[in-house]
Structure formats: structure tokens, C-alpha cells
Amino acid sequence: MNYKQKLMLPMCAAFLLYGCNSEDNSNGADKNAEDAKTVSQDSSTEVDPQVKAEVKDVEGKTLGTVNFSADENSVVIETALEGLEPGYHGFHVHENAACDADAKEGPFTTAGGHFNPTEETHSSHAGDMPPLYVKEDGTAKYTATLDSITVDQLKKEELAVIVHANPDNFANIPDHYGANGEKGPDEDTLKTGDAGDRQACGIVVSEEEK
Ligand SMILES: [Cu+2]
Structure with a gap:
């Protein structure tokens, strides 16, 4: 592996990671919305009048x-x-x-x-x-x-x-x-x-x- 190849590896990895991340982010947004739903459900039981x-x-x-x-x-x-x-x-x-x-x-x-x-x-x-x-x-x-x-x-x-x-x-x-x-x-x-x-x-x- 020469110097250039060595340099490319982490760059590719970073790109893949980024690509992966950006995909994750869109899923993440859905997941966050789901989490928010769960949280609001939870808090609705919490605010259930005592x-x-x-x-x-x-x-x-x-x-x-x-x-x-x-x-x-x-x-x-x-x-x-x-x-x-x-x-x-x-x-x-x-x-x-x-x-x-x-x-x-x-x-x-x-x-x-x-x-x-x-x-x-x-x-x-x-x-x-x-x-x-x-x-x-x-x-x-x-x-x-x-x-x-x-x-x-x-x-x-x-x-x-x-x-x-x-x-x-x-x-x-x-x-x-x-x-x-x-x-x-x-x-x-x-x-x-x-x-x-x-x-x-x-x-x-x-x-x-x-
Ligand atoms: Cu009594």
C-alpha cells in the first residue's frame, strides 16, 4: 500500500460513514418523531390528573x-x-x-x-x-x-x-x-x-x- 492508497482509505471510510450518517439522519428524524410520540404518551400518563x-x-x-x-x-x-x-x-x-x-x-x-x-x-x-x-x-x-x-x-x-x-x-x-x-x-x-x-x-x- 503506497502513501496515496493509505490516504484514500480513511477518506473512503469517511465518505461511507458520512453517506451512512446522512441516511441515518433521515431515519433518525423519523425515530426522533417516534421518540417524541412515546414521550408525549408517557407524559400524558404522568399528567393524568392526580x-x-x-x-x-x-x-x-x-x-x-x-x-x-x-x-x-x-x-x-x-x-x-x-x-x-x-x-x-x-x-x-x-x-x-x-x-x-x-x-x-x-x-x-x-x-x-x-x-x-x-x-x-x-x-x-x-x-x-x-x-x-x-x-x-x-x-x-x-x-x-x-x-x-x-x-x-x-x-x-x-x-x-x-x-x-x-x-x-x-x-x-x-x-x-x-x-x-x-x-x-x-x-x-x-x-x-x-x-x-x-x-x-x-x-x-x-x-x-x-
Ligand atoms: Cu374508616
């Missing part, structure tokens, strides 16, 4: 917000709350978008029972969420993933989030806890998990309604 509930205590003080967002076939629940009693609290989505702290039957009883469209026993209610754990300083940070409720239901059904005073036993009272000849959980336990009074409430609203 659902939120601003949770307030009986005095009307805001304790924080509960966020619901879709993740494939699940709902991700995220919240940071403050001003609660330390320990575990029953935490549910209830069937009415009504948070009346002065309700005759007791604070936030206007929210009704747990969201339970399929009429299951407690622990299988669509509105049942894992309990909320509140730290000694009265704050709670919480993330849970559920496939028992959908963002669509949260958007459309006019619901509320309730924080209860007591832990939730999910109606799990084994028979050997029966007292006075009565065995197992009573009707109230089966319905509510004995989570007690309602300490805070937030109406579930879709971002698109705002």
Missing part, C-alpha cells in the same frame, strides 16, 4: 394532603401528615365526600362507611388502606400501593379519606378471643376493624376539578 385529599382535624386545621396516583394497575398512596396522636391509626377511604366535624352522630360520620362497592367484609373493602403509623412527634410519612381501588373510582365516586383514633384490626379477631360465650368478631368489628372515632377527614378531589 387525586388528592386535604386532611383536616375536627378543628379544621389542615394536617396534610393524601395523594393518589396511578401506577400501571395499581394506586400509589402517598402522604405526609402532622398533628396526630402517636401510634397506629385506622386509615380508610370512606364512601361520602362529606367531612362535617360537627355532625350529630360524631365528627366526620357524614363520610359514611368504608368505600365498599362490592359489599365485602372489612379488610377486603376497596377503601381499606394499610394503617397509618404516627411517630412520637405526631408526624406520619406514608407510602402504600393498592390494587383494590382505582384512580378512576377515586376520581368519580365522591369519596373521603378518614384517619381514625385507634388501630385497625382488619376484623381479624380469631375465635379464641371470644368472651361471654360469644366467639369471634362482632358486627362492628367486621364492619370497621374497631378503629374508633374519626380524628381527621379529607374530601377526595381530582386535580382536573380544580
